[in-house]
Amino acid sequence: MDSDSDFYGDEETVSSLQARVDSFDIAAWWTRHHSLLAKHRTMPRPPKHLSQLYNPYASLPGAWQLGEPISDFLQRLPPATTDYRPGLDWIWVANPYYPPRPEPWRSRFIEGGRERLALLEDFKQTAEANRKKVASGARASLDREVAKERRATVEDLHELAVAYSMLTGKWMLFPAPGCVNEVWAKVVQATVAGTLGIAAKVDTRAAGQGGKERVVCVYTKDFRDKNDVARVLNRLRELELVRPGEGRPLYYKSDAWTELGIYSGNGWGISPSLYSSNDIFVYMRKANTQR
Structure with missing residues (x-):
């Protein structure tokens, strides 16, 4: 087993217990039992x-x-x-x-995160420079591209956080x-x-x-x-x-x-x-x- 929290027993028992855990919704349980708690x-x-x-x-x-x-x-x-x-x-x-829990690999996360943020900054600066060169109708398209890159940056940073246990x-x-x-x-x-x-x-x-x-x-x-x-x-x-x-x-x-x-x-x-x-x-x- 991978951890102390894994279930023990035959395969059918383990699968049944794991399914019950996976289907349990903590937030709903807390709300439903609020008065009792x-x-x-x-x-x-x-x-x-x-x-x-x-x-x-x-x-x-x-x-x-x-x-x-x-x-x-x-x-x-x-x-x-x-x-x-x-x-x-x-x-x-x-x-x-x-x-x-194991200490997160903070220095590696910060290094990689700053590099990714620098890429976003470069993208924004390039888009801002181009805004001055294009017609007003095309500026909305540039804004959408910046927003798209920002969302991609957030996703990448979340993946980095998981990889380096910054949770x-x-x-x-x-x-x-x-x-x-x-x-x-x-x-x-x-x-x-x-x-x-x-x-x-x-x-x-x-x-x-x-x-x-x-x-x-x-x-x-x-x-x-x-x-x-x-x-x-x-x-x-x-x-x-x-x-x-x-x-x-x-x-x-x-x-x-x-x-x-x-x-x-x-x-x-x-x-x-x-x-x-x-x-x-x-x-x-x-x-x-x-x-």
Whole structure:
């Protein structure tokens, strides 16, 4: 078998179990059982011995430690008043039930990704130069070609991310300074209980930050796994950290995009986010009605 998660048994049994797993829709299940889960959402997973739990951030000064009571952690590093200093730009918490995965080949991904973005940039510059030489009617055609090349670039970057295991992504919350402790406490409790994502972080307070919104990132294991992305968003809804149709939506961004510097207003015209909460809530409703 390829991994500890593979099924054992005769061929018929394995095929039957695998078919049941493949057909299981996580997003629909979470939506359908929302009321039941809400009654038990504070219940942690069965306890494990500390040696069976995981914390990839144990060496960081700004991280929750295995065995540390959540109340102590929140009191030790309250994001509203924990100031930035070198080595303490983020406060981290890990899902202790999620085992570590092999490190992504970050340097190779960045190298290949930048080369692909450079090709897109060259294409855009050539098209822009040609816009000045052609009749106005032909400019729309040039714009379509640029859009086509942009889509091809995004597809290529996704393939690179998969090839080099740059798969993690995150939902991003932007609480006001006066709310950041409350928001972070909910995220920490759910992460440590194993009911949210694989990890989370919040930025520390920068000098002169004043009333600027803070950043809370809630990580999932694979940006391609839309059902898991939806599951985590649904948990955030249960925690009342997002409400469908109210306020501005949340956005989900892949770590691959962060590594390549694809932010809002980037010169390539690539969307910095893969999903919005509005998109995923629609996806969840459709998935639920189809079952």
